Amino acid sequence: MAYSSQKIISIALILVIAIPSSLGRRERSETETDLRDLCSETRKPKQCRKIIKSQFSIFEETDSRSVAGAVIDLAVAKADEIHDKLNQLYQDSGDDKLKEKYISCSKNYNDAHRNLDLAKRNLDSNDYQNIPVQVDDTLEELKSCRHEFRKDSFDPAHIRNRNKEFGVYVDIVKVAADRLLRENDRRR
Numbered sequence: 459m460a461y462s463s464q465k466i467i468s469i470a471l472i473l474v475i476a477i478p479s480s481l482g483r484r485e486r487s488e489t490e491t492d493l494r495d496l497c498s499e500t501r502k503p504k505q506c507r508k509i510i511k512s513q514f515s516i517f518e519e520t521d522s523r524s525v526a527g528a529v530i531d532l533a534v535a536k537a538d539e540i541h542d543k544l545n546q547l548y549q550d551s552g553d554d555k556l557k558e559k560y561i562s563c564s565k566n567y568n569d570a571h572r573n574l575d576l577a578k579r580n581l582d583s584n585d586y587q588n589i590p591v592q593v594d595d596t597l598e599e600l601k602s603c604r605h606e607f608r609k610d611s612f613d614p615a616h617i618r619n620r621n622k623e624f625g626v627y628v629d630i631v632k633v634a635a636d637r638l639l640r641e642n643d644r645r646r
Contacts, residue, residue: 489514489517489520490514492520492525493514493517493520493525494507496510496525496633496634496637497510497630499633499636500626500630500633501629502626502629505623506626509626509627509630510630513528513532516532522634522641522642523581523638525637526589526631526634526637526638527578527581527582529627529631529634530574530577530578530581530631532627532630533574533627533628533630533631534571534574534575534578536627537570537571537627538567538571540567540620540621540624541564541567541568541571543615543620544560544561544563544564544567544617545560545564547615548560555612556612559606559607559617560615560617562603562606563603563607563617566599566600566603567599567603567624569599570596570599570600570624570628573593573595573596573599574592574596574631576588576592577589577596577631577635586635586638586642587639589635589638590632590635590636590639593628593631593632593635596628596631597625597628597632600621600624600625600628603617603621604618604621607621
């Protein structure tokens with residue numbers, strides 16, 4: 459009799475442990491699928507998936523609004539990182555031409571951060587229609603910095619590569635914002 463009840467308790471414990479963990483895997487799989495779909499709409503899906511995968515934990519919710527907020531936050535963080543690097547390069551450089559380029563791009567990234575903050579405020583206030591305007595303004599700031607470091611330009615700090623990387627982040631924001639707008643339009 460004791461053997462039988464131990465067996466039943468063991469089976470019950472296995473079920474209690476196994477069932478919730480398998481359910482959790484399904485949710486993660488759905489989240490991964492939603493985010494993979496988002497990345498497939500970007501111009502650089504492979505880089506998008508790499509970015510998303512490295513920050514997967516912030517995507518607790520995969521509704522369009524939550525995803526847009528999360529990717530805006532990621533883009534703001536990347537803009538800040540590059541902005542700080544440009545400011546450091548400006549301070550450390552002894553080359554006046556490079557210093558001009560670094561400070562010009564630093565201003566571009568400061569403005570990009572501001573535009574993304576405005577996009578986030580628009581998201582938070584359910585003013586989705588203005589988010590694409592802020593994203594386009596961010597892309598213009600990125601374009602201005604890219605112009606400073608065009609192909610034939612001396613670029614010892616590889617700012618072109620940082621601009622390309624930030625461009626992927628902004629592209630993800632653009633796709634997420636477009637998805638949010640389409641979903642919002644369908645609800646009307």
